[in-house]
Amino acid sequence: MAYLTVPVCQTTEDKFIDEIKSVAVFGPNLLELRTDCIHNLTYDTLENLIKTAKSFSIPIIVTCRDSKEGGMHNHTALVRQEILCEAVRLGADYIDCEFINYQDPKFSQPLLNAMSLKPNCRLIISAHNFDAPFYQLKELYDNIHSANKTAIVKLAYKAITINDCFAAFDLLKERKSDVIIACMGQHGVLSRIIAPKVGNFITFASSASGMESAPGQVSIENMRSLYRWNSISEKTNLYGVIADPVGHSASPAVYNACFDASNFDGVYVPLLVNGDKQTFDAFMDNILSRPWLGFRGFSVTIPHKTNAFEYVCRNGKIDQKAKPIGAINTIAISQNGELSGSNTDYAGAITPLQAICNITGAKTAILGAGGVSRAVAAALTDNGAKVTIFNRTIEKAKELAGIFNCQFDSIANISRLKNDCFDIVINCTSLGMSPNIDKSPLPESCILPNMTVFDTVYNPIETKLLKDAAKEGAKTINGIEMFLEQAIEQYRILTESDADRKIIKEILTKRLTNS
């Protein structure tokens, strides 16, 4: 069991009490009363806060944080010590004392004396580093644990990269006592979400987005509804999307909703892996050397698709179809730790086309020669289309045409499409993408009624190209359909089960309509 804990940190008694009441609605397992945040802290105020929290039957931690360890006010050591002793007397379930203060018997002995009369109150001894990881994490834990073997050890540090979370997981695995580890900042989010999986005693969640008491906290609402807090256990399978940036990704919402709908024991998390190859490689090495973490696969997106391809080439097996593409968006990890890589943009491109037109022998124009064009060119040429790649930078079109054994031309000659009676046109450039929604890679006059026009751009859903094509009476496919098909294929590879198409479509459409 890990306790989902919301810190309450307000500057006046009234605001503090209001926030306790509003947070209680979300049903946290614990509330942390950050009394150091209050301007005029008195025993009466403390008593009112504790009474309010207790009226909701939620256990409480009372903290009066030293400003040297991130406390908001510069309360004297005597005030902080007296507040903690009084909190014990008033029925706090836990009190938090910084290790730097605990080491001074003049500070800690009165706390221990007060606690000896209230055996149900537990002591948390904490250490914080808001600037960097604790590079000697294990030694610090041992020092605190040796100082008090019954105390809960809390270590909160800033993760500079996601790889700084792994020392925390190792320590939690080897722990000799209850331990709380919070990896702070955007790079530490993983450590917060998977707390029940790795035996973290507590994870701190904010009362709402923008109300974080430390960087990187996820809101309690997202912990429960987006990240399936109540379903995570030591047995839960882990999945995630590797990206930089990762915040905009729809994948956690899509996967977790499908897991929920099918009672699949999994949680899917955002994984902010810095853009460089070294961080990516180190992340994968960290995952593979810790099979007990239970990671079973990843979605991979910008900027890591090529890094992922190269890593899996060295350490696993690449799907035959993904080889000429030179990039993958899916990494699966089998029960015995074998890696396999694939590119589901291939299925994303071909499936919607196969549903409405003939591909074999179809004269097909691919506009663009970037990452998506590679997957689309692989899919179309494999299925017998006669492909010409049109691109602004002709050398890139030539290079791609060489790989897939097809034709190429400059996008400046796009008017050929009408005269040469192309059957299928697929836009793989970013033209028409929000905010440039009035742009199209293809003049309206080049569109024929018997063409199939496919735009991989999905933001907006109906691009100018698709509107023009519909006006001419051509068949159309939008970028959501590609996104949906690639997601369904990826879900199948990663979980060996079928995704709920309706749920994915609803989530994607809702997000894109609101963006």
Ligand code: NAP
């Ligand atoms: P990319 O590697 O950066 O390639 C971009 C392509 O667009 C290049 O060929 C580039 O030509 C061309 N381009 C950019 N601006 C242009 C302009 N003003 N005029 C003419 N050509 C221009 O990007 P990508 O990863 O392939 O992604 C391309 C698009 O695919 C994105 O916009 C995205 O919306 C879409 N996409 C869709 C899905 C889906 O599932 N539906 C998935 C991923 C991506 P140069 O070579 O000359 O620079």
